[in-house]
Amino acid sequence: MEAEFEQKMQELRQQHVVEKNKKAALDIELSKVRDELDNIEVGFPQECRDLKEQIEFAKQQTMEYERKTKDLQGELNELKAQRK
Secondary structure, three states: HHHHHHHHHHHHHHHHHHHHHHHHHHEHHHEHHHHHHHHHHHHHHHHHHHHHHHHHHHHHHHHHHHHHHHHHHHHHHEEEEEEE
């Protein structure tokens, strides 16, 4: 009976060590996930601002292109009118 008890205690100790190792690994993973979440919470607003700036720049470039195209079309029409 004493041997059975000792065997059971040994098995429980081993299981305890396995569970502690699992918990340690999960704690490390949790820490990594929390760090990543913190980085996202900090970085996301900046990324949004950067994207908005890029969109605004693209809009300005598009408006400038359209203006130049319109000006060139006007010049072309004037040249065509002068040729007639």
